[in-house]
Amino acid sequence: MTAQASTPDPDEVGQGINALEAYLAAQQPTQPPAQEATETTAPRSAGQTRRVRKLAGEVDEAYHLAALQEDDTPLLLDSGKVRKRRKKAHEAARLHKLGQDPAMRAWQAARMRRLLVAAGMVALTLALAWSTAGVQAFAAGDAKAWSPAWVFAWLVEPFMSLALLTVVGAKAYLGTRGQPIKSAKLDRIEYGFLGLTLTMNAWPYLPGVADAFDLSRLVLHILGPIVAVAVVTALPIILEAFARLDHRVTGPLTAPSYSENTGADRPAGNPPSHGVDRVDVAALTARARRLIASGDLPAAPSANALRQALRCGMDTARQVRDELRGGVRDE
Secondary structure, three states: OOOOOOOOHHEEEEEEHHHHHHHHHHOOOHEEEEEEEEHHHHOOOOOHHHHHHHHHHHHHHHHHHHHHHHHHHOHHOOOOHHHHHOOOOHHHHHHHHHHHHHHHHHHHHHHHHHHHHHHHEEEHHHHHHHHHHHHHHHOOOOOOOHHHHHHHHHHHHHHHHHHHHHHHHHHHHHHHHHOOOOOOHHHHHHEEEEEHHHHHHHHHHHHOOOOOOOOOHHHHHHHHHHHHHHHHHHHHHHHHHHHHOOOOOOOOOOOOOOOOOHHHHHOOOOOOOOOHHHHHHHHHHHHHHHHHHHHOOOOOOOOHHHHHHHOOHHHHHHHHHHHOOOOOOOO
C-alpha cells in the first residue's frame, strides 16, 4: 500500500519565510561595513605623510630646545678641566703655605747646605787628585820609573791633601753647626799646603825653568791647586751665611694669602686677603633663610640660585647651600 505525500499549506510556507527574515534582521551587525568606515575616516588622516610627521617632530624639538637654551645653569657648572685646574691651584697654595713654615724653611736650608758642602768637598778632592801627577813629577825629579824615589813621590800629594782635607772638613762641619772656626793658624796651615801644591805643580813649567815655555801647559797644571784654593776660601763663607739664616717669616710680602672670591663676587665685609669669613657665611645664610621664608627662593635652593639672589661668589654660594642643608657638603 503506497502513502501519498501531503501538499504543504501556502500559509505555513509564508509564515516560515517571514520568521526567517525576522531572524536574519535581528542578527545584522550594528557597526558599519569596513568600506563605509574607511570612507568616513579617510578625510581625518589625509596629508599625514612621513615627511609631515618628521617636520612636525623637528618643530616640536626646536620649541623644546629654545626653552632650554634660556637656562644658563649648565654654563655655571665646573667642567673636568676647571676642577683639575682648581685642584692644582689649591695644591700650589698649600705648598706655598707649607713653604712659609719655619720648620720647613729650616729643613730646606739644611738640605741645601748639605748639598753644597758635598759638592765643595768633591770638587776639592778632585782638584787635589788632579795635581797629584804634577807633584809626583816634581818630587820624583830624575828618578827612574818604579824606583823607590819614583814610587814614594806619588805619596807626597796624598798626605798633603789628607792634612788639608782634615782642616777643611773640621771647619765645614763646625760651620754647619753655627760655630765657624776663626783661627789665623788654621788659615796659615791651609794656605801653606795649597801654596806647596801650587808651587810643585807650576815650578817645572815656569819661564826660565822649562826648556820651552808653554803657557797652556802651565795653566793646565796649576788648575787643580787654583780650584782647591777657591773651594777652601769660599766654603767657610757660605757655611757662615747659612748659620746666620733666620727661618721665621717676616714682612707682608713673604706670606701672601689666597682668596676664594675676588672682585665683584666678594660679599661686602670680606677682608681682601682671607677669602670668605665664617661671619659673612652666617649672615648670608640667615638672609637666604629669610628669602626662602618669603618665597623668593625655593626650599632647597641650588648654589647658582643662591649666587644670583645673594650676589656673591660661587664658592660662597656653595658654603651657604651647605649650611642650609645642615653643613653636609656634597662634592
